[in-house]
Amino acid sequence: MTPHTDVVDHPSRRIVAALPRPYEEAREHYESLVPEVDIARFRQAASWPEVLEVAEVNAPHGFMRYYRGDVPDIAEVGRELDSLLARLLELLDGGVPPQLTP
Known part of the structure; x- marks a missing residue:
């Protein structure tokens, strides 16, 4: 148990x-x-040569995007989680660290 x-x-x-234009652009x-x-x-490829062929077609410049995350949305979720965690700690009488108080 953590004391x-x-x-x-x-x-x-x-x-x-540094970006040459605004972030969204x-x-x-x-x-x-x-x-x-x-x-x-890629899942349909039956061999490594087929994987390479799909990659060549899918990414002619050698790059592919595997994930897109919206940073401002994630930051907002983090702030919301901090307040929820602080409330939970209050309910558990665990004390709220100052870093979690608004």
Whole structure:
């Protein structure tokens, strides 16, 4: 059993890339150049040469998009989870670390 509630910081490195235009325009341009991966076609491939062939057709420049996440939406979810966690800790009489209080 953990005797008390605490917050542990995990440092991370973030790369901030300069964009030649506003974020939405830059994202749309990137997505127009880099196709989304066609998972169904890859699953149909019966051999490694077929996988390479699908990749060549799917990604003529050698890049495919495997995931698209909306960062502002994720950040909002994080803030909401912090407040829900703080409320849960209050209900459990565990004490709320100052990092979770608004």
